[in-house]
Amino acid sequence: MPSRFDTRDLFGEALAGMLQRPARSALTALGTVLAMGTFVAILGITSTASSQIDSRFNRFTATEVTVEDVAAEHDELAGPAFPDDADVRIEALNGVEHAGVYWNVRAESPLTVRSAPVGTAKDGERTEVVAASPGVLRAALPTLAQGRVYDGYHEDSAARVAVLGSGTAARLGISRLDTQPAVFIRDEPFTVIGIVDDVRRKADLLLSVVVPSSTAERIWGPPETNAAKMLISTQRGAATQIAHEAPTALRPDHPEYLKAVPPAAPKALRGSVTADLRQAFLVLAAISLVIGSVGIANTTLVAVLERAGEIGLRRALGARGRHITLQFLTEAGTLGALGGLIGTSLGAATVIAVAVINDWTPVIHPLTVALAPVIGLVTGVVAGLYPAWRAAGIQPVEALRR
Structure with missing residues (x-):
């Protein structure tokens, strides 16, 4: 068996x-x-x-639009593409929270920054100086370690104030603002009114000295060709539409002078x-x-x-x-x-x-x-x-x- x-x-x-x-x-x-x-x-x-x-x-990157000045690509004789009231024009669009124009300041000789009034311009360290309207700092969503960011009054009056990134402040030895410290960009004094500890957008601000754009224009002149950009923060779901509308809102006569870069598709x-x-x-x-x-x-x-x-x-x-x-x-x-x-x-x-x-x-x-x-x-x-x-x-x- x-x-x-x-x-x-x-x-x-x-x-x-x-x-x-x-x-x-x-x-x-x-x-x-x-x-x-x-x-x-x-x-x-x-x-x-x-x-x-x-x-x-979705919270940050999908609500960010960058607009670039590309006027020189279409007309070599064209000046800066952004109008003086660029911030106001863009912030008037439905869905925009904050907007501002910025550029990296360039001069005939390298810009150096120091925290002491003594010495020559060559004694400081080379640091990126960013000229930015108040809307840029608002759109970047900064977290302040101390002080405040400048506002429309400082922009309108071309005040000599500066906001430092935490990295730059540490290198310059500035750790407190109650003594009203100043930094010297070459030989130009700027009162430090704020130290930014972190930002949600445009992280390079943490390693820069940020000054009002009107002040920068008065001292060093307007931005170089194709140097200026605009940072726009929008409400959720509005970024693509704002990217489509921004060039025309800024320059209805020559919208091709401006190139809007919308965020990548989130999916x-x-x-x-x-x-x-x-x-x-x-x-x-x-x-x-x-x-x-x-x-x-x-x-x-x-x-x-x-x-x-x-x-x-x-x-x-x-x-x-x-x-x-x-x-x-x-x-x-x-x-x-x-x-x-x-x-x-x-x-x-x-x-x-x-x-x-x-x-x-x-x-x-x-x-x-x-x-x-x-x-x-x-x-x-x-x-x-x-x-x-x-x-x-x-x-x-x-x-x-x-």
Whole structure:
């Protein structure tokens, strides 16, 4: 009568084999736990980070428009393309929050900045001097360490005031404003009224000395050809429309003198960033999965060698090779699935913990959670193929001689 090995017996034998050495079984499952935990955590953190990137993009970058002066490309004799009331014209458009014109000041000799009145112009360090209307500073959304930014009064009166980026202030040794410190751009004094600690737009302001555009024009003249630009902050969803309207609003006679640069499409940017992150992290998850598979295969193979006598006895009692193969595959698959379940739970907990620490909203795709235990099961079965094949090949006589 041929031997039979029904499903109940199969799982009973597999469970008995795993419980026979629980410490070894736990170590076997540990590789899958780590691999699946890493897999779920990486995908979850990637999705969560991508969501935050998308949110921040929509909040800042997607509401930013830059307008460039390209008049010289159309008429070599054309002067500065931006009119004197450029800020007022753009801020009158529906959807615009703040707008301002700026340029990097250029002079016949390099501009140097120092914080002491003594010495010559050559004694200071070369620092970027940015001429900007008040709207630029408002559009940049600065966080002030001390003081304030200049306003329309300073612009209208061409006041000699300056706002320093935190990096520039530190280099010049200016750490407080209650003493009304001044900086000397070449030999021109400017009272420092504010120190900017951070900006949401135009980060190069942190390494610059920013002065009113009217003051810069009075001292160093108008901007060079194609040097001036305009920074516009808009309400959400208005950037593309403002980019289309701005050249005409500024120069209805020659809108081609101005080039508006709208923000990139948020969906395209989000998709690109998410794809790059997911590809990089999936490689790490795959490596972890391979390591877990090797651990299961190694431990299962050791178990086969240790249980050679048991296998030989079962073969002598009528068990066939396929029964032995199914038993060890079931053991390996069960340990893989169990490791996948535990790993999934740990990975999800990691994603939630990271999101809570960073004040994010955790994002985990349901399919990731559903597939992780299945992947653990498949990993265990694949890893157990060779050990199971070795076990099925053990001959009863040779095993019983050991």
